[in-house]
Amino acid sequence: MYAFTYHRPETARKATNLVAKVEDAKFLAGGMTLLPTMKQRLAAPTALIDLSTAEDMRGIELKGRNVVIGAMTRHFDVANSTLVKEKIPALADLASMIGDPAVRHRGTIGGSVANNDPAADYPSACLALNATIITNKRKIPADEFFVGLFETALEEGELIVKISFPIPSKAAYEKFRNPASRYAIVGVFVAKKGSEARVAVTGAGSGGVFRPNRLEAALTAKFHPKGLDGLSFPAEGLNTDIHADAEYRAHLIMVITRRAVTKALAK
Amino acid sequence: MPKVSMVVNGKKVSGDIDSRTLLVQFLREELRLTGTHVGCDTSQCGCCVLHVNGSSLKSCTVLALSLEGANVVTIEGLAQDGKLHPMQEAFRENHGLQCGFCTPGMIMAAVDMVNRKGPDMDEATIRHELEGNICRCTGYHNIVKAIADGAQKMGVAPQAAAAE
Helix, strand or coil, X not given: CCCCEEECCCCHHHHHHHHHHCCCEEEEXXXXXXXXXXXXXXXXXCEEEECCCCHHHCCEEEECCEEEEECCCEHHHHHHCHHHHHHCHHHHHHHHCCCCHHHHCCCEHHHHHHHCCCCCCHXXXXXXXXXXEEECCCEXXXXXXXXXXXXXXXXXXXXXXXXXXXXXXXXXXXEEECCCCCCEEEEEEEEEECCEEEEEEECCECCCCEXXXXXXXXXXXXXXXXXXXXXXXXXXXXCCCCCCCHHHHHHHHHHHHHHHHHHHHHC | CCEEEEEEXXXXXXXXXXXXXXXXXXHHHHCCCCCCCCCCCCCCCCCCEEEECCEEEEHHHCEHHHHCCCEEECHHHCCECXXXXXXXXXXXXXXXXXXXXXHHHHHHHHHHHHHHHCCCCCHHHHHHHHHHCCCCCCCCHHHHHHHHHHHHHHHHCHHHHXXX
């Protein structure tokens, strides 16, 4: 890793003030992706702004019909939160499936969402639950936030402060893991709120997380695995790599979506 | 150089370090606590697992500076008064290691697991919880047995885990 200067502000505001002043600075959340990337010298910021002491970026609260989660809240805390388990159990379930216990003790929701890894779990929850990404400057609907591979609507120096999740009536997350890395080859988050069903797929799309419109329409008509009968998913636009080709991923999207719907109905 | 202070195994320590120093480097190279191992250096293998403020962490993927004021427990901090921690004893009795390289991380992950899940974990739970720890010798079987045994012993003698 190349050398950098290190800053540790106590609040989100101090962090964004710093990033405006310090040249070529990067925010450090849990560091579960950034630090390995820096070790490989794929990233070499000249300054790091460590958010781990920004207490105003932590915590989980109920605001009206939304569960609002601070960006620096760890996966472990989301997975074990009584509030999340009661209001959006699918989100707690998803958090409990990220990485391994030690990674969940350090990795954060804001870090995962800002990084937008095409196989990350949280982006699918944001998209399917129609979350709002709240930054130091504005509120961004999830539909406009995830732009492409490792790419988001965040501007230079913009910081995710919290994420607001509307509470669905039914939801579930299922993933098919790569047996070695345990990352999602295909992960599907399904959510039903009112009469509308939303679906988000991670791990499979060549442009990162996406919503399969035809599956959403079918599940809005009938929120049941049988609602998907007769449908298939096209392989165009899906990833092919050494782990799975596009046809296989297309097949898995249908299988995992059915499993997710079954799981959502079981709750 | 920036200065960092923390409590390691109950002792206050501090050092002037390069900002890019990882926690595991600070422990091994500055404090000479070489029980915490570096296996993959990519946060996958779990050889570097230790406890920070009571939770397991991969010390190869955290900056020492981020842990200013933290309470760190390494494998060296488990045994008390020359007596092995019940989990260490269980690994010894159940032959839960061969080459021993992954063992410090396995034991620290195991103690954290018991702290969260209690003494009565079934085999499936233990195997699932070990997702972030890799052993290339044992085939895990005796590690799982050792953890189940150690968990029971910790349950009987919770005071032995007081170093947390």
